[in-house]
Amino acid sequence: MRLADKIAxxxxxxxxxxxxxxxxxxxxxAKVAALDLNEAGAQAVAAxxxxxxxxxxxxxxxxxxxxxAVAKTLAAFGRIDILVNNAGISHRNRPMLEVDxxxxxxxxxxxxxxxxxxAHAAVPAMRRQGGGVIINVGSTAGIRxxxxxxxxxxxxxxxxxxTKSMAVELxxxxxxxxxxxxxxxxxxxxxxxxxxxxxxxxxxxFLATIPLGRMSRPQDIANAALFLASAEAEFVTxxxxxxxxxxxx
Numbered sequence: 001m002r003l004a005d006k007i008a009x010x011x012x013x014x015x016x017x018x019x020x021x022x023x024x025x026x027x028x029x030a031k032v033a034a035l036d037l038n039e040a041g042a043q044a045v046a047a048x049x050x051x052x053x054x055x056x057x058x059x060x061x062x063x064x065x066x067x068x069a070v071a072k073t074l075a076a077f078g079r080i081d082i083l084v085n086n087a088g089i090s091h092r093n094r095p096m097l098e099v100d101x102x103x104x105x106x107x108x109x110x111x112x113x114x115x116x117x118x119a120h121a122a123v124p125a126m127r128r129q130g131g132g133v134i135i136n137v138g139s140t141a142g143i144r145x146x147x148x149x150x151x152x153x154x155x156x157x158x159x160x161x162x163t164k165s166m167a168v169e170l171x172x173x174x175x176x177x178x179x180x181x182x183x184x185x186x187x188x189x190x191x192x193x194x195x196x197x198x199x200x201x202x203x204x205x206f207l208a209t210i211p212l213g214r215m216s217r218p219q220d221i222a223n224a225a226l227f228l229a230s231a232e233a234e235f236v237t238x239x240x241x242x243x244x245x246x247x248x249x
Contacts, residue, residue, distance in 0.1 A: 001029030012087030014041030020218025093195025131174030167238030212245030
């Protein structure tokens with residue numbers, strides 16, 4: 001198994017990409033702390049996975065909750081080998097001036113400030129144990145932006161560049177930092193990203209922009225995360241891996 005005896009903390013684990021990552025990591029031998037604002041959802045995922053998986057409620061935008069979640073993970077498992085900053089939200093696809101300040105602040109708090117909080121909480125532990133892997137889930141929106149998601153695009157652009165900067169700064173500590181940039185996915189946020197109802201006609205418009213002809217799926221992102229977290233990627237850091245069916249070409 002590719003992650004045997006590893007300890008992974010995955011945020012946004014109650015649904016979508018996070019569930020796929022948590023399930024895949026557990027299948028490959030890792031013990032997983034599944035974090036989500038939806039604690040009941042995280043508990044359901046943990047119960048389904050079994051294998052020592054724990055579930056923790058956590059608003060990743062709040063530093064005290066992040067610190068507590070990391071402390072509970074360390075108390076349960078003794079270390080954190082892999083941190084996946086997957087939790088994310090978006091404003092609905094609409095003109096930029098229709099997004100109000102509160103919504104803007106929440107998008108940046110969840111998508112960007114959460115990485116700040118987890119760095120403060122988890123990096124010291126990784127340094128003490130001699131290394132680790134951090135995977136930040138960004139988006140193709142931060143690489144090839146399109147109208148309607150301007151403020152979300154900016155938050156994911158920040159995730160992508162923060163990933164590269166963290167990789168350089170933490171390399172002497174043997175902490176690898178990589179990113180994943182998914183294209184629009186078949187998740188609960190689909191209609192938010194589309195800005196229109198999920199009908200066959202509306203899907204077709206979005207699929208027309210993806211050369212491989214489909215949206216991303218949780219398993220696509222989980223497979224990418226598995227590679228980046230594994231020993232097979234021991235010389236890979238600072239990359240933002242586009243899992244996008246050719247969307248960014």
